[in-house]
Amino acid sequence: MVQTDSHPPRAALPAAAVSVTGLTKVYRGGKRALDGVSLDVPRGAFFGLLGPNGAGKSTLINILAGLVIKTAGTARIWDRDIDRTPRAAKAAIGVVPQELNLDPFFTPRELLDVQAGMYGVPRAERRTMEILDIVGLADKADSYARTLSGGMRRRLLVAKAMVHSPPVLVLDEPTAGVDLELRQHLWEAVRGMNAQGVTILLTTHYLEEAEQLCDRIAIINHGKLAALDTTAALLGRIDGKTLLLTLDRDLDPAGLPPALARFAPELRPGRRMVIRYRPSEVAVGAILAEIAAAGLGIVDLTTEQTDLEDIFLQLTSSRAG
Numbered sequence: 001m002v003q004t005d006s007h008p009p010r011a012a013l014p015a016a017a018v019s020v021t022g023l024t025k026v027y028r029g030g031k032r033a034l035d036g037v038s039l040d041v042p043r044g045a046f047f048g049l050l051g052p053n054g055a056g057k058s059t060l061i062n063i064l065a066g067l068v069i070k071t072a073g074t075a076r077i078w079d080r081d082i083d084r085t086p087r088a089a090k091a092a093i094g095v096v097p098q099e100l101n102l103d104p105f106f107t108p109r110e111l112l113d114v115q116a117g118m119y120g121v122p123r124a125e126r127r128t129m130e131i132l133d134i135v136g137l138a139d140k141a142d143s144y145a146r147t148l149s150g151g152m153r154r155r156l157l158v159a160k161a162m163v164h165s166p167p168v169l170v171l172d173e174p175t176a177g178v179d180l181e182l183r184q185h186l187w188e189a190v191r192g193m194n195a196q197g198v199t200i201l202l203t204t205h206y207l208e209e210a211e212q213l214c215d216r217i218a219i220i221n222h223g224k225l226a227a228l229d230t231t232a233a234l235l236g237r238i239d240g241k242t243l244l245l246t247l248d249r250d251l252d253p254a255g256l257p258p259a260l261a262r263f264a265p266e267l268r269p270g271r272r273m274v275i276r277y278r279p280s281e282v283a284v285g286a287i288l289a290e291i292a293a294a295g296l297g298i299v300d301l302t303t304e305q306t307d308l309e310d311i312f313l314q315l316t317s318s319r320a321g
């Protein structure tokens with residue numbers, strides 16, 4: 001079990017695992033990487049921090065990790081202010097870095113032991129094998145890190161970030177360059193931790209992954225918060241669906257009955273027809289009824305939802321650059 005409730009006592013569990021207000025970072029040279037970002041990561045959330053390259057995601061995470069000094073604003077991790085109680089704040093967070101920075105001549109068991117030592121975890125309280133088991137590396141406990149695959153090393157970094165049982169786990173682009181199967185293994189491990197109560201804060205470029213994993217998403221763009229909502233609410237923001245049909249005969253665009261033409265269908269080779277519609281304004285049944293009324297038979301039919309990619313582009317492309 002990952003002990004997330006051991007400290008502080010249960011009664012004092014914070015509503016927000018991470019809370020930042022007015023967070024601003026101006027790097028030497030004048031680059032304003034973060035510009036007054038305020039957001040809460042609810043305790044227990046699987047939270048996605050998304051944004052285009054250079055949006056300020058790593059800066060935000062590195063401020064939380066104590067690696068970058070903020071210019072202004074406040075940040076609290078598990079109710080511990082990073083300025084006033086930096087050690088306590090640091091103890092509440094485990095960070096999986098972007099780079100695979102592992103000493104190749106250590107075994108996973110040794111690496112975790114060294115890390116536990118650095119965090120002052122007493123020997124009797126170390127959960128080395130338990131953590132390796134969670135990330136699916138128990139059978140590699142005594143293999144040199146250099147013999148592990150890229151995906152295994154990633155999971156070893158997750159294990160390393162968990163040795164002091166932090167209630168908050170931060171993953172910065174953890175699947176960059178990791179193949180699909182190994183990504184699945186990583187997500188199984190992280191999902192398992194989340195199910196046991198660990199709050200996850202994740203940055204990723206894979207929007208599909210964020211859509212599947214995260215229950216809440218923040219999108220930052222040019223250092224500012226562009227959106228913050230539940231994944232479901234974000235996906236519900238764009239009122240648009242696409243109906244893809246294969247018909248039983250060739251169609252003449254000029255010969256479409258007006259009742260069907262008003263949906264502005266796009267005709268494609270292979271007797272295919274694409275209709276984009278707003279579910280709030282028209283029911284798919286009404287469209288299908290018009291197709292039937294036009295005497296057309298439907299051979300095949302699918303609908304496509306708006307996905308996070310559409311929303312992401314809508315929120316970030318207009319001011320990108």
Ligand SMILES: Nc1ncnc2c1ncn2[C@@H]1O[C@H](COP(=O)(O)OP(=O)(O)OP(=O)(O)O)[C@@H](O)[C@H]1O
Nearest residue numbers: 027028031033051052053054055056057058059060
């Ligand atoms: N040490 C630094 N000194 C000066 N500018 C920096 C520094 N680190 C980052 N920046 C700049 O700050 C901005 C935000 O960078 P940051 O790495 O936080 O973005 P990001 O959203 O994590 O991007 P990516 O997805 O590419 O990692 C970028 O314009 C970057 O060039």
